[in-house]
Amino acid sequence: MRPVNLIPSEDRHGEHRPMRSGPVVYIVVGALVAALAGVTALVLTGNQIADRKAEAAQLRQEDSATRASAQRLAAYSQFQSLKEQRVATVTSLADSRFAWERVMRELSQVLPNYVWLTSLTATDSPKVSVGSGSSGGGSGSSSGAGMRASIAGPALEMSGCATGQDGVAGFVTALKEIDGVTRVGVQSSALPGAGSGAGVSTGGGGSGSGGGGGSSDCRTRGFIAQFHIVVAFDAAPIPSTGAGAEGAGPAAPAAAAAPAPESSGSSTTASTTTAPGG
Numbered sequence: 001m002r003p004v005n006l007i008p009s010e011d012r013h014g015e016h017r018p019m020r021s022g023p024v025v026y027i028v029v030g031a032l033v034a035a036l037a038g039v040t041a042l043v044l045t046g047n048q049i050a051d052r053k054a055e056a057a058q059l060r061q062e063d064s065a066t067r068a069s070a071q072r073l074a075a076y077s078q079f080q081s082l083k084e085q086r087v088a089t090v091t092s093l094a095d096s097r098f099a100w101e102r103v104m105r106e107l108s109q110v111l112p113n114y115v116w117l118t119s120l121t122a123t124d125s126p127k128v129s130v131g132s133g134s135s136g137g138g139s140g141s142s143s144g145a146g147m148r149a150s151i152a153g154p155a156l157e158m159s160g161c162a163t164g165q166d167g168v169a170g171f172v173t174a175l176k177e178i179d180g181v182t183r184v185g186v187q188s189s190a191l192p193g194a195g196s197g198a199g200v201s202t203g204g205g206g207s208g209s210g211g212g213g214g215s216s217d218c219r220t221r222g223f224i225a226q227f228h229i230v231v232a233f234d235a236a237p238i239p240s241t242g243a244g245a246e247g248a249g250p251a252a253p254a255a256a257a258a259p260a261p262e263s264s265g266s267s268t269t270a271s272t273t274t275a276p277g278g
Helices: 024-096 100-110 141-149 164-175
Strands: 115-123 155-163 183-190 224-232
Touching: 100 115, 100 164, 115 164, 155 164, 164 183, 164 224
Parallel strands: none
Antiparallel strands: 115 155, 155 224, 183 224
16 A cells, blocks of 8 residues: 555654745845855956056066166167168278279289380279370370270270380280289280371380370380280279269370379379380
8 A cells, every 4th residue: 555644744844844935045045156156256356457467567667677778778779780880881982992002013013024104094984084284195095085985994094115016915915914804905006117106206205296195105116116005994893983073074084194093083103114225
């Protein structure tokens, strides 16, 4: 048989006794749990905010210290920038400068003893103009001007004499040994009385009777040849010329008789001793 509890429900004891409080207890407990969770979240959020504020304050301190250090080191940064600018300027000037002193030293080393010069002109550009009232370059100056005008960079123009045409050819070969020389052009080379000469007299030391413009004739013997040579340095950097060279035509350097180191227009004249047999 199935047992039946005949005791009224309100009189029962133990686990079978029904709850008399109803759902109110559950509501109160739920509210307490929610309040506890809210307080816990509030505390955690407050702690997190405090940590973030402390971190922000520390970062601000580090930023201030870094800014102060950067200000102390700003002078070194400016000095480094100034140093780089000056190094770039000096490097640019050094690259654009042509070493005429080296060329003259090497020219003195390769100059044969059977060749002597009466004039020597060195220019950085065909627009550089030097004095035109000196000796040298008088023979065939128009062709010399065209030859120099075809060279955009530094070039040497030299006039002189050698013992025969073989001596002139040997001198041309020797000039090619100078460091930086790319080509050597012979404007003229003539023996006394040759029709291809520059219109100079065949006598010793006289002035030209033709278009020589008062140039000196170093041909004192019949075997001596007078020459005018242009030496080009095409691989050298082309320096910038000032406004003063703008009005000078390409033919101006050909009539000059002295070199112009760099772009200063200063000159140096090279002359030699007595001709062989003189």
